[in-house]
Amino acid sequence: MEQTIDFAVLDQAIKEFGNEEKSLIAILQRAQEHYRYLPKEIFPYLAEKLSLSEAKIYGVATFYENFSLEQKGKFVIKVCDGTACHVRKSIPILEALRDKLGLSEEKKTTDDLLFTVETVSCLGACSSAPAVMVNDEIYPTMTPESAVALLEELKEKN
């Protein structure tokens, strides 16, 4: 899946947030939203526009878990591992998903760029623990089995 880099979204974000150092995170968030990750090509572009070094932007991008330098899947599955979800057995859900998709702690995205599996520290949906979020949708009280079934459902949706 080749993605041509369209800088218009960055220009728009810079216009909105200002071409200052303090706008960097907001601009990166917008970029992440648009490209679903932070493509390498945007670093020199932003460095030039914001008068920052690429190393600095790389530092910010690697500091926050939410930013990804690798292309993410069409479905980003966030398994909540906050306290509430953890004690209600979120880890077996994570393991079942990884097992099924052949993913691991290091390899988070399937080769066909369909699924990304990652953990988050809290989705704020503790009453529905253990919870899983796919893109922007919450799936409550999951089990390893229902999680695997969800994968099938998403595949069909595709």
Next chain:
Amino acid sequence: MDKEYMIIDGIKVELNGEKNILEVARKAGIDIPAFCYDPDLSIYGACRMCLVENERGGLDAACSTPPRAGTSVKTNTPKLRKHRKMILELLLANHCRDCTTCQKSGKCKLQEFAYRFNIEGVRFPNTACELGAKDKSSLSIVRDSSKCILCGKCVRVCNEIQNVGAIDYAFRGSKMKIATAFDGDIVNSPCVGCGQCASVCPTGAITVRDDADKVWDALGDKNTEVSVQIAPAVRVALGKELGLKEGENLMGKLVASLKEIGFDKVYDTSLTADMTIVEEAAEFVERLNGKGKLPMFTSCCPAWIRFAEEKYPEYVENISTCRSPMQMFAPVIKETYTGDKKHIHVAIMPCTAKKFEASRDEFKNKAGEPYVDYVLTTQEVIRMIKESGVRFNEIADAKVDEPYGMITGAGVIFGVTGGVMEAVLRYVSATQDKKALDAIALSGVRGLDGVKEATVKLGDAEIKVAVVSGLANASALMEKIKNGEAFYHLVEVMSCPGGCINGGGQPVGEREAKCERTKGIYDADKAEELQFSNQNTVVKEILTGPLKGREHELLHVHYKHK
């Protein structure tokens, strides 16, 4: 207004605008340990070694706590000792402790503090040595993340002082490291090779690349003639490491030592500094007369050239076409060599960027061989002297070799910020007497300030000049020039703050060292019989003799646009 005081360890210390307790304590003669603090850089507050105990028993970082009148702190209590030892133990647990084979051994702050605070063992397992390979991609520096304590000085010097931004903090928590963009090799980053990161690094995480072995091999080969040139700033930076005084001009001893070590011919780069002035001043006058762009920038500093190529490519044509003194001398020596041995030319420089300059295609002969085969920094040559067993402090002075033995004071002052400018101004001054010398010295070109400006008379015209050191200062000046807020005829740029005396290849020193070395350079200037580059008759002989008609090919350069 009444004087204000604070009490440190029971000593009443007057407050005099110090920004933090650490400075107040140091003024009182109390040496609070610190890794990440540097008075020339922003406050980072990361290492926590400088903690002091306040009246309530709380701990404050002395580097980031402003002094308050009437308060009292202690710098050496059981609680503080416990904390400092713990910090050191944790740092050591995450540090590759192969001290005996580390270039920084003996000069490492971590080693020094571990000794000073009597660390007798580290309770935690050490995995640091297994951390990735060293980054040896740069010709100037070597990076070793297994020795990094994340004090961030390198990042701050690269960003704040040099505005290069090759490296920054990346990742988070226990995974945090100092990295280039995308954690690539430093050679592919905007790094200009100035080496200032190596000179502020408290440990062996960033060191100067060592090329001494190759020079030893050449010296050991009977069929190789090895010649060497010595840059002006080197002579005043040897003393402290070799058991003599910081800032003392030790050129005579250095020449003698190099001959003892086995160099066949030893020369002084100050000669071609004079030649640079002769050529550069002529070029400047041409540009003043409308042939070429103004302002003209000096061209001696290779890190500045790289910086300009990277960030201000539209101004590359404003840089003087004169080669640096090192790159003028090398072809003179090599092209006039008549022997039948293989000829290796070495340059001893205060500079890590010179190692890169020597490798540039612009400075190779027709056969594609570099005119300067190896560049050794002052640090490397000090190690060579120590390794050789030469008794440096006892050796009798020796003179450099003929026929290139003549220098003037104008060439020597190239080693300090403002020196190239002063030498040019001397050259173009109408009267060339003592009065003119004094007037130029007092015109504002001297001193360790990062930005200096002066207006001087040249005939009927007024010439505006600027002298900057530190690339962040150069950047700020370039922006002003670009925006039309400032205009100069001539601008001298040196990348390292204070000039070559503080180069990345010099022995690491505190700020006092800069002052001592600067004084040493100006004393050396005064001690010379001649002070004007045009009085150097050897330069004239070279220009009218062996190099006649080849000036453009051998003494000038046109950097290619990137």
